[in-house]
Amino acid sequence: TPTPSPTCSNSGPVVRKTPLITFLEILQQTALNTLGPKNFDPKLYVDLSLKSNLSITQSAFDDLPRTPNGSVSVTDFNGFIQSYFNGAGEDLVYTEPVDFVSEPEGFLPEVVNREVRAWALEVHSLWKNLSRKVSDRVLDRPEFHTLLPLAKPVMIPGSRFREVYYWDSYWVIRGLLASKMYETAKGIVTNLISLIDEFGHVLNGARAYYTNRSQPPLLSAMVYDIYTRTGDIDFARKSSPALLKEHKFWNSEIHSVRIHDAEGCNRTLSRYYAMWNKPRPESSTIDIETASKLMNDSAKQHLYRELASTAESGWDFSTRWMRNGSDLTTLATTSIIPVDLNAFILKMELDIAFLANVTGDCTISVHFQEAAQARKQAMNSVFWTAEMGQWLDYWLSNGTTCRGHTWEASNQNRNIFASNFVPLWIELFNSDCTLVEQVMQDLRSSGLIRAVGIATSLTNSGQQWDFPNGWAPLQHMIVEGLARSGSKEARSMAEDIAVRWIRINYVAYKKSGAMHEKYDVEKCGEFGGGGEYIPQTGFGWSNGVVLAFLEEFGWPQDLKIDCN
Numbered sequence: 001t002p003t004p005s006p007t008c009s010n011s012g013p014v015v016r017k018t019p020l021i022t023f024l025e026i027l028q029q030t031a032l033n034t035l036g037p038k039n040f041d042p043k044l045y046v047d048l049s050l051k052s053n054l055s056i057t058q059s060a061f062d063d064l065p066r067t068p069n070g071s072v073s074v075t076d077f078n079g080f081i082q083s084y085f086n087g088a089g090e091d092l093v094y095t096e097p098v099d100f101v102s103e104p105e106g107f108l109p110e111v112v113n114r115e116v117r118a119w120a121l122e123v124h125s126l127w128k129n130l131s132r133k134v135s136d137r138v139l140d141r142p143e144f145h146t147l148l149p150l151a152k153p154v155m156i157p158g159s160r161f162r163e164v165y166y167w168d169s170y171w172v173i174r175g176l177l178a179s180k181m182y183e184t185a186k187g188i189v190t191n192l193i194s195l196i197d198e199f200g201h202v203l204n205g206a207r208a209y210y211t212n213r214s215q216p217p218l219l220s221a222m223v224y225d226i227y228t229r230t231g232d233i234d235f236a237r238k239s240s241p242a243l244l245k246e247h248k249f250w251n252s253e254i255h256s257v258r259i260h261d262a263e264g265c266n267r268t269l270s271r272y273y274a275m276w277n278k279p280r281p282e283s284s285t286i287d288i289e290t291a292s293k294l295m296n297d298s299a300k301q302h303l304y305r306e307l308a309s310t311a312e313s314g315w316d317f318s319t320r321w322m323r324n325g326s327d328l329t330t331l332a333t334t335s336i337i338p339v340d341l342n343a344f345i346l347k348m349e350l351d352i353a354f355l356a357n358v359t360g361d362c363t364i365s366v367h368f369q370e371a372a373q374a375r376k377q378a379m380n381s382v383f384w385t386a387e388m389g390q391w392l393d394y395w396l397s398n399g400t401t402c403r404g405h406t407w408e409a410s411n412q413n414r415n416i417f418a419s420n421f422v423p424l425w426i427e428l429f430n431s432d433c434t435l436v437e438q439v440m441q442d443l444r445s446s447g448l449i450r451a452v453g454i455a456t457s458l459t460n461s462g463q464q465w466d467f468p469n470g471w472a473p474l475q476h477m478i479v480e481g482l483a484r485s486g487s488k489e490a491r492s493m494a495e496d497i498a499v500r501w502i503r504i505n506y507v508a509y510k511k512s513g514a515m516h517e518k519y520d521v522e523k524c525g526e527f528g529g530g531g532e533y534i535p536q537t538g539f540g541w542s543n544g545v546v547l548a549f550l551e552e553f554g555w556p557q558d559l560k561i562d563c564n
C-alpha cells in the first residue's frame with residue numbers, strides 16, 4: 001500500500017456539537033463503566049431522548065451517588081435512565097406505508113417458482129416492519145432529541161439503525177420500485193432533499209450527530225430511477241436544485257483534489273472528508289479507546305477525522321483505508337481518492353444532465369455532460385490500469401498537498417476490492433464493449449467471486465467491509481453494470497452472481513427468520529460479522545437488492561432455491 005500524505009488531512013472544518021450530544025456521550029461512557037462491555041452498544045445512548053429539559057436531567061445525573069472512584073451503581077444508573085429518558089427509537093413511530101398492498105399488481109411477473117414467489121412476497125411485506133414516521137414529539141421539542149425531524153415517512157435499515165441512512169436509501173428505493181410503492185419512494189427523496197436544504201448536504205443519517213459528514217452520494221440515482229419509472233416530471237423538476245447543491249458540496253474545497261497526470265493534464269477528482277476531529281458520538285467510547293494508543297492530541301484529532309471520513313465512505317471499516325491492515329490508527333481515508341466515490345459523482349453529473357434535459361434546461365444539461373466527460377477522463381487517467389483491468393484507488397503521497405499532486409503509478413493501490421469494479425455500473429463505462437470484456441475477465445480472475453457472492457476484499461481483517469463479507473450494494477452495482485452492458489456473456493455472469501446472492505439471502509432467511517445486513521460469501525445461508533457492532537437484521541438494502549434482482553432476472557419454476 002502506498003504511503004499517504006499527512007499534509008492534506010490535518011486541518012479542516014469542524015461542525016458544532018450540540019449540548020445534548022455532549023451530555024449523551026458522557027452518559028455513554030458512564031454506561032460502559034457501570035454496565036461493562038458485554039452486549040454494550042454505544043449508539044443506544046446517543047439515541048435516547050429526554051423526558052425533561054437538559055439542565056434538569058444533567059443536575060439529576062450529577063446528583064447520582066458515586067463511589068470514591070466516581071462510579072455509579074447499576075441500580076442507580078438504570079433508575080436514572082428510566083426516569084429521565086424515553087427509549088431509543090421511541091421517537092419514531094410505526095406507520096403503514098400508504099401505498100403498501102400485500103400483492104401489488106404486476107409484482108415480479110418473472111418469478112414463477114411458487115416457493116420463491118411466496119418468499120418474495122414475505123420480503124415485500126417487510127416494508128411494513130421498517131416503515132416509520134418521526135413522532136410529533138420531535139417537532140414539538142427538537143432539543144430533546146438527536147433524531148432530526150423529517151416530514152415524510154422513512155424506511156429504516158433495521159435493528160440498531162433506527163433512523164434513515166443516506167446510501168442505504170438508494171437500494172431501499174430500488175426495492176420499493178419493485179414493490180410498486182412509488183409514493184413511499186418519493187417521500188424518502190423529499191426527506192433527503194430537506195436535509196440538503198438545511199445542512200447543504202445529505203447527512204450520513206438523520207441524527208444530529210451525523211451532521212458532520214455525508215455518505216456515498218446517490219440522491220441523483222434515486223431521482224433518476226423514480227423518474228424513469230413514474231415519468232413524474234414535476235418530481236424531477238423539484239429535485240433539481242438540491243442535486244445542484246449536492247454537486248457543489250462534493251466538489252467543494254474539502255472534497256476536491258487536483259492531480260497532475262502522466263500526460264501533463266490537470267484532473268480534478270473527489271475524496272471523502274468529514275467536518276469533524278472528535279470521536280464519533282455514536283461510537284465515542286470505541287474511538288476514544290482506539291485513539292488511546294496515540295501520544296498527542298493532534299495525532300488523535302487527525303485519527304478522529306479519519307474515522308469519521310471513513311464512516312462517510314460507507315465502508316466503515318476496511319483495510320482499503322488502512323496503511324497497516326491490522327491497526328485502525330493507520331486509517332488514511334482523507335489521503336485516498338476513491339474509485340467508487342468518483343463513479344457516484346460521475347453518475348450524479350450524468351443524472352443531472354439527463355434530468356435537466358427532460359425539464360428543458362439545456363444550459364445545465366450541456367454543462368453537466370461536459371463535467372461528466374471531464375471526470376470520466378480523470379478516472380481513466382488516475383484510476384484505470386489496463387494491466388489489471390480495474391480502476392484502482394489513488395493514494396496521495398507524502399509531502400504533497402491536496403491542491404497539487406503529480407500522478408505516480410506506484411500510488412495506485414493494487415489490492416483488490418469490489419469497489420475497483422464499481423465504475424462498471426456507470427453507463428459511460430458499461431456501454432464500451434471492449435472495456436466490459438476486459439473488466440469481466442479480470443473480475444473473474446480477481447478472487448472476489450466466491451461460492452455465494454462477491455467478496456468485499458481478499459483480506460480477512462476482522463473489519464466488516466473486508467473478506468469474507470458480501471454486501472448487497474456491491475453485488476447490485478456490479479451485477480447491474482454487467483447486465484446492462486449489452487454483452488450476452490456479461491449478462492449471464494451477472495445472472496449467475498444474482499442467483500447465488502438470492503440463494504444466500506433465502507437460505508439465511510429460512511434458517512434465522514430474518515434478512516441480514518451483510519452475508520458470508522463463503523458459506524450459503526450464513527450472515528457476515530466483524531467490525532464494531534454485532535450483526536444486524538431487518539434489513540433495508542438487502543431486501544431492496546433481492547427484490548431488484550428478482551425483478552431483473554425472475555426465477556423459473558425449475559430452478560432450485562436452496563444451496564445444495
Ligand SMILES: OC[C@H]1O[C@H](O[C@H]2O[C@H](CO)[C@@H](O)[C@H](O)[C@H]2O)[C@H](O)[C@@H](O)[C@@H]1O
Nearest residue numbers: 157161165168204280282311314315316
Ligand atoms: O455505528 C457505527 C457506524 O454505523 C453505520 O455504518 C454502517 O451501517 C450503515 C447503515 O446500514 C451503512 O450505511 C454503513 O455503510 C455501515 O458501515 C453508520 O453509517 C456510520 O456512520 C456509523 O459510524
